[in-house]
Amino acid sequence: MRKSLFSFAQVLLTVIVVLVAAAVLWRVVSYYMFAPWTRDGRVRADVVQVAPDVSGLVTRVNVTDNAPVTHGQVLFVIDQARYSLALQEARAxxxxxEATLAQARREYARNRTLGELVAHETLEESLSRMQQAQASVDEAQVAIGVAQLNLDRTVIASPVDGYLNDRAPRLGEFVTAGHAVLSVVDTASFHVDGYFEETKLRHIRLGQKATIELMGESIVLHGHVRSIAAGIEDRDRDQGRNLLPDVNPAFSWVRLAQRIPVGIALDDVPAGFLMIAGRTATVSIDPPGDQPHGGGR
Structure with a gap:
């Protein structure tokens, strides 16, 4: 009798262990397969390329590599001598x-006071010369404005608050108009992009809270879902010679889930926390218990 009870207890214990193991295994599988989390996350930020509007030699550099800058801070100055002379020439x-216009106005006024003593054609010619002189003066004023603008554009300022890239311009370097010289990482634009498998998208809604862990950091960041990508590129489809879809005939029996970009806005970043665009992040969408109301796309 005692042996039978011992055997029954062994069987019961074995069943309990198997059930617990199965429950744990199912929970682990469910978490890895269906829970809305991903290790494929990246810190992103807007990178503003700074290109001068005029060409010339760099005569002054006020910043260094990787330095923090503020909006409107002067980064570097281009040689102003040529543009100052152009402004003086435009004013001259x-x-x-204007002197020619004044002479044309006096001539036209004199011809008008003479009345019948001046031929009608002569009066019209003097009026035309005065109008042409006025147009020339207007054109010269525009040239002054352009010359002043070019002179002002020799001073290059930061368009945003942020950090420079790892190479500021060098003194004496020649820069060309329209070609980027440096870039500024906009600190106000930092966010995280999480690439979630499509099987997990049904658990993600706009406005849901998210937890972000950066690799190598012990501090946990918090944010919320701000966007879900509306489309991704189809690598198996191209356009043929006849402008028809060129579909890959090969088919793999193991179909991997596509990864969809989900944008995460950061709600709070501790002071002094090192935010670097491109860092690796693990993104987890919090359970829906305390989520704000909001629908998906």
Whole structure:
């Protein structure tokens, strides 16, 4: 009798252990397969490329590599001598044309006072010369504005608050208009992009809270879902010669889930926390218990 009870207890214990193991295994499988989390996350930020509007030699550099900058801070200055002379030339041309306009106005006024003593054609010619002189003066004023603008654009300032890239311009370097010289990482634009498998998207809604862990950091960040990508590229489909879809005929029996970008806005970043665009992050969507109301796309 005692042996039978011992055997029954062994069987019961074995069953309990198997059930617990199965429950744990199912929970682990469910978490890895269906829970909305991913290790494939990246810290992202807007990178603003700074390109001068005028060309010339760099005569002054106020920043260093990787330095923090503020909006409106002067980064570097381009040689202003040529643009100062262009402004003086434009002002001199304007003064000359204003003198010509004054002479044309006096001539037209004199011809009008003479009345019948001046032929009608002569009066029209003097009026035309005055109008042409006025147009020349207006053109000269525009040239002054352009010259002043070019002179002002020799001073290059930071468009945003952020950090420079790892190479500031060097003194004496020649920069060309329209070509980026440096870039600034906008600190106000830091966010995290999590690439979630499509099998987990049904658990993700706009506005849901998220937990972010950066690799190598012990501090946990918090945010919320701000966007879900509306489309991704199909690598198996191309366009043929006849503008028809060129679909890959090969088919793999093991179909991997596509990864969909989900944008996570950061709610709070501790002071002094080192945010670097491109860092690896683990993103977990919090359970829906305390989530705000909001629908998906």
């Amino acid at each position: 041309t304007a003064a000359q044309r």
